[in-house]
Amino acid sequence: MQTGKSSIAIDGPAGAGKSSVARILAKKLGFLHIDTGALYRVLTLQVMREGIRPTEASAVAKVAKLADIEIVPGSNGIRVLLNGEDVSDAIREPKVSENVSLVAQHAEVREHLLTLQRQLAAPGGIVMDGRDIGTVVLPEAELKIFLTASPEERARRRMKELRTQGHKVTYKDVLLSIRARDNLDAERLVAPLRAAADAVPVDTTGKDINEVVREILEYLSAAGGLKGCSTDS
Numbered sequence: 001m002q003t004g005k006s007s008i009a010i011d012g013p014a015g016a017g018k019s020s021v022a023r024i025l026a027k028k029l030g031f032l033h034i035d036t037g038a039l040y041r042v043l044t045l046q047v048m049r050e051g052i053r054p055t056e057a058s059a060v061a062k063v064a065k066l067a068d069i070e071i072v073p074g075s076n077g078i079r080v081l082l083n084g085e086d087v088s089d090a091i092r093e094p095k096v097s098e099n100v101s102l103v104a105q106h107a108e109v110r111e112h113l114l115t116l117q118r119q120l121a122a123p124g125g126i127v128m129d130g131r132d133i134g135t136v137v138l139p140e141a142e143l144k145i146f147l148t149a150s151p152e153e154r155a156r157r158r159m160k161e162l163r164t165q166g167h168k169v170t171y172k173d174v175l176l177s178i179r180a181r182d183n184l185d186a187e188r189l190v191a192p193l194r195a196a197a198d199a200v201p202v203d204t205t206g207k208d209i210n211e212v213v214r215e216i217l218e219y220l221s222a223a224g225g226l227k228g229c230s231t232d233s
Ligand code: CDP
Pocket: 013, 014, 015, 016, 019, 036, 037, 038, 040, 041, 100, 101, 102, 104, 129, 130, 131, 132, 133, 181, 185
């Protein structure tokens, strides 16, 4: 499945900084960033648009089969298309976040997205972030990182992000919401959120994104580098 170029898997709970770290790291290495949470969010958006309950396994699985999802590189990170429509902003709405872990728990949904994720990863030279990348999607990834941070810090970061986007959210609500999502993600039967045995744990509490990226790059060069990355790292 893998080519000559390496792959990096970044997993961790909500708000640990996975996507930001993955985006910067990919840029520095000349790799492509694939945010797998976006795929689960797209399906959730479609489930909500069709008025389907996220717990209805067979109806949700049908949505997964019919949805045409594309990930395209944009000037400000990747854009996500659903049946040709750019839904990159819509999938970040708090309503989608509230339902996404319910959609992501279904085996058929995960099976469908597993195939898509492996197709996207096949050329190599990618940084893929999610919950089960190191354990299930890319168990052969050359580097696996498990990012964590305290729930309080993760809630503060997510609150800031949501307020910047114009959402009126309280710290308490955001903390409750990410805790609920973490529980569902960690306790589901299929591909639960957990660190791969060979993942490098990185606690981002009290660190800014660039510091975390530096830490990972230092780890990489100490480990002898990666195949296929650009030299400007
Ligand atoms: O960015 P944030 O941490 O809020 O979450 P995300 O990466 O956008 O993922 C949204 C949700 O999708 C997660 O809470 C999981 O329920 C699900 N997900 C998953 O099950 N497996 C993945 N590989 C990625 C996301």
